[in-house]
Amino acid sequence: MDDMSCNGCGASITPGEHSVKFKCPACGEMIVRCSKCKITSNNYTCKKCGFVGP
Numbered sequence: 001m002d003d004m005s006c007n008g009c010g011a012s013i014t015p016g017e018h019s020v021k022f023k024c025p026a027c028g029e030m031i032v033r034c035s036k037c038k039i040t041s042n043n044y045t046c047k048k049c050g051f052v053g054p
Helices: 035-040
Strands: 020-023 032-034
Touching: none
Parallel strands: none
Antiparallel strands: 020 032
């Protein structure tokens, strides 16, 4: 199992959490956001290319 953490706040993603995964619009790297960051629209940063998104 992959150790996933939120690209916004760094929190560990637990199984069953309502998180979201999608590809970075700039480079295609996987972005993971926890339910809290998703709801509050916190910014995230791509760990590979540094792209910042809402």
